[in-house]
Amino acid sequence: xxxxxxxxxxxxxxxxxxxxxxxxxxxxxxxxxxxxxxxxxxxxxxxxxxxxxxxxxxxxxxxxxxxxxxxxxxxxxxxxxxxxxxxxxxxxxxxxxxxxxxxxxxxxxxxxxxxxxxxxxxxxxxxxxxxxxxxxxxxxxxxxxxxxxxxxxxxxxxxxxxxxxxxxxxxxxxxxxxxxxxxxxxxxxxxxxxxxxxxxxxxxxxxxxxxxxxxxxxxxxxxxxxxxxxxxxxxxxxxxxxxxxxxxxxxxxxxxxxxxxxxxxxxxxxxxxxxxxxxxxxxxx
Numbered sequence: 001x002x003x004x005x006x007x008x009x010x011x012x013x014x015x016x017x018x019x020x021x022x023x024x025x026x027x028x029x030x031x032x033x034x035x036x037x038x039x040x041x042x043x044x045x046x047x048x049x050x051x052x053x054x055x056x057x058x059x060x061x062x063x064x065x066x067x068x069x070x071x072x073x074x075x076x077x078x079x080x081x082x083x084x085x086x087x088x089x090x091x092x093x094x095x096x097x098x099x100x101x102x103x104x105x106x107x108x109x110x111x112x113x114x115x116x117x118x119x120x121x122x123x124x125x126x127x128x129x130x131x132x133x134x135x136x137x138x139x140x141x142x143x144x145x146x147x148x149x150x151x152x153x154x155x156x157x158x159x160x161x162x163x164x165x166x167x168x169x170x171x172x173x174x175x176x177x178x179x180x181x182x183x184x185x186x187x188x189x190x191x192x193x194x195x196x197x198x199x200x201x202x203x204x205x206x207x208x209x210x211x212x213x214x215x216x217x218x219x220x221x222x223x224x225x226x227x228x229x230x231x232x233x234x235x236x237x238x239x240x241x242x243x244x245x246x247x248x249x250x251x252x253x254x255x256x257x258x259x260x261x262x263x264x265x266x267x268x269x270x271x272x273x274x275x276x277x278x279x280x281x282x283x284x285x
Contacts, residue, residue: 010037019052020044022168043170043197045190048154048178054169059178060160060226064093064110064233066181067126069151071105071144078103081140087182089238090133091115094182094229097140104147105140108181112233113155123151160226162215166207170197176214179222180229183259189218192261217265225259 012029019030020042029037050056073081078099086097088109095109111126119125131138161178163171173190176197193214200210231237245251 010039012037014046014049014051017046017051019054020169021053027168041170041201042168043172043194043201044175045172045194047174048157054167056158056161056163056175058156058161059158060223061180061230062156062158063113064157064159065113065116065153065155066108066110066157067123067151067153068106068108069123070100070147071107071141072103072147073105073140073145074143077140077142078105081105085184086137086140088130088134088137089232089241090130091235091238092233094232095130096182097137105144107141110157110181110233159229160222162218162222163211166211168207170201170207170210172197176211177218177222179218179259180225182229182232183221183225183256185221185225185259185261188261192217192266217261221259221261228255 012031016031016033017029018032021028021030023038026038026040027042029039029042031037044051044054081097082099084098088095088097090109090111092115093109093111095107097105097107100106109130116126119129127141131141158178159180163176172193174186176193177189179185179189196214196217197207197210200206200213232241
C-alpha cells in the first residue's frame, strides 16, 4: 500500500480561539473575530489555558499560583549554576532555578494562593520572601537584571489532572495531563501524548481509546508526583524533605524514576494512515 498523502489540517494559535463546541458531525470552533470553523477532528494543545466549552477539572492540587521570570545574573552567579539545577522550598511553596538560552536564568516557583494574598500579590514581596527563607537562592539572585517588565503568572494550576472523557477531542500536553512542575516531566508528557494521539488517530482509533491508553502510562507517576507536591508545601514536608534526601541521596533518582513515563510506554511503531484519509483535523496550540 502506498503511503497516504498529507492530511488537510489547520493549525490555530490559542490566542485566536474562544470556544470549541461539538455539533452534528464534528466541531464548531469560534475565533475572536467571530469567524466559525468546522472540523471533523480537533487536537487541543492549548497548554494550561482552557477554552470555553472544553474546561478541565481542577485536578488534585488546584490551590497554587505559578510564576516565571527570566533574568540576567552576575557573571559569578552564572558560572556557579552552569552545571546545576537549583530546587528550593519555602513556606507554602517551592521553585526551581536553571540557566536557559543566552545565559539567562529561568526562575519559576509555585506558591499557595493564601500566602500570595498575604504578601499582597506583589512580585517584589514574593521574591523578597523567598530570599529571606532561602539564603543560597538570595546569593545566586543578587543584582539580577529582569528580562521582562513583569513575570508570567498562571492560576489555578490543575496539578494531578488527567483527562477522563474526551468529548470527542484529542487532548494533548497539559490538556491531557498536568504533572507538578518540580518533576521536569511536563515537556516529555506533551511530546509523548502528541505522538500517541497521532498514532492512534492514524490507526482509526477514537479519542476515548487514546485517553484510556494514556492514563495507563501516566496515572501512577502523576499521582505520586502530586502527593509529593502537596507534602512539599507543608511545614513538615519543607523541613523533612532536605533531611531525607541528604541522608538518602539515591532518593532523588528514585523519585525521578517514579515520576517518568514508563519505558514500556515509549515504544514507537509505524502506522498506516489510510484510516484517516478523509478526516480534516484542526490543531489548537
